[in-house]
Amino acid sequence: MSDSSNAPLDLAALRQRIDTIDSELMRLISERADCAQQVAHVKTADDPDAVFYRPEREAQVLRRVMENNPGPLHGEEMARLFREIMSACLALEKPIKVAYLGPEGTFTQQAALKHFGHSAISLPMAAIDEVFREVEAGAVNYGVVPVENSTEGVVNNTLDSFMDSGLHISGEVVLRIHHHLLMSSVTRQDKISRIYSHPQSFAQCRKWLDAHYPHAERVAVSSNAEAARLVKTEWHSAAIAGDMAAQLYGLDHVAEKIEDRPDNSTRFLIIGNELVPPSGTDKTSVVVAMRNEPGVLHDLLEPFHRHRVDMTRLETRPSRTGAWNYVFFIDFKGHIDQPDIASVLAEVRGRAQDMKVLGSYPVGVL
Numbered sequence: 001m002s003d004s005s006n007a008p009l010d011l012a013a014l015r016q017r018i019d020t021i022d023s024e025l026m027r028l029i030s031e032r033a034d035c036a037q038q039v040a041h042v043k044t045a046d047d048p049d050a051v052f053y054r055p056e057r058e059a060q061v062l063r064r065v066m067e068n069n070p071g072p073l074h075g076e077e078m079a080r081l082f083r084e085i086m087s088a089c090l091a092l093e094k095p096i097k098v099a100y101l102g103p104e105g106t107f108t109q110q111a112a113l114k115h116f117g118h119s120a121i122s123l124p125m126a127a128i129d130e131v132f133r134e135v136e137a138g139a140v141n142y143g144v145v146p147v148e149n150s151t152e153g154v155v156n157n158t159l160d161s162f163m164d165s166g167l168h169i170s171g172e173v174v175l176r177i178h179h180h181l182l183m184s185s186v187t188r189q190d191k192i193s194r195i196y197s198h199p200q201s202f203a204q205c206r207k208w209l210d211a212h213y214p215h216a217e218r219v220a221v222s223s224n225a226e227a228a229r230l231v232k233t234e235w236h237s238a239a240i241a242g243d244m245a246a247q248l249y250g251l252d253h254v255a256e257k258i259e260d261r262p263d264n265s266t267r268f269l270i271i272g273n274e275l276v277p278p279s280g281t282d283k284t285s286v287v288v289a290m291r292n293e294p295g296v297l298h299d300l301l302e303p304f305h306r307h308r309v310d311m312t313r314l315e316t317r318p319s320r321t322g323a324w325n326y327v328f329f330i331d332f333k334g335h336i337d338q339p340d341i342a343s344v345l346a347e348v349r350g351r352a353q354d355m356k357v358l359g360s361y362p363v364g365v366l
């Protein structure tokens, strides 16, 4: 980099400029935090049970940052910085507690931090239904659960939990999933004969494993983080896990990004008690029960097609109660407050045995 006069770079002068900019940034961030505190006062004055976390507003702020970002930082990088500033501002208003599918070091924890920032208090749960229970019981404000992977498909436990729950979806977050083969300081790299991982991760790295470790025993465990924990003490073992687990257990990479598909990603849902107002770019998820009769799928989809509503996902699950034969999980673009979406849903409700709106929520920004 050079200035317009092509004068030689003066490191001390540049650092002085950075110091001045940092002071100004600090002043502005503090001013913003002060504003957020005032927002909290306004919210509680209107309503003593006010909800402080506003997903629709956060999505708008992050979208604006990405649209207006002048560079040279990448838009997503800039949005991540603002994600953390907002997270800290929200913690000043009221710290929020988030339960996620644990243990510590899972991709779901990474998704929780990506969505809420590092000022949220995140608590690991042993199972997906426990995440639901903690939110329902009011022990935490929100929950984060995986719902679908681009390689392996839907996470059935999450869909099933929605059938019995009154919780709403308040957001989504998509995470690029990179798996690494990891070893500990006691592992002898040339003697790896056992590999631990979660069954989904094995499935996502099957070809790589067949090519590189065809004879190693593959031991399925409950999470990648558990796999990472196990290799700490076994000299002949390695684990497949992500960066968070590697960092948490201080493991080294034997091989990086070993997933068979480079676009491997997982979508997570944020679950909570509130319905979210429109953010401008939203998605809606519904669950619909239909009788087991010929033509039901056509009847269900026809109103979406006629109203030109863009469906982004359709999953079928067997009913768990006698009354519901077929249960369809449908995601589509739009918000229930939009008149066209409301009309489609009214029609679908008329044709279905039962229909539940799981939520309208901002399309994931980061």
Ligand SMILES: O=C(O)C(=O)C[C@]1(C(=O)O)C=C[C@@H](O)C=C1
Pocket: 036, 039, 040, 052, 053, 054, 055, 057, 058, 061, 085, 086, 087, 089, 090, 093
């Ligand atoms: O706008 C609000 O309602 C705020 O509370 C401020 C703010 C922010 O820092 O921008 C903080 C938390 C909310 O989740 C959304 C936005």
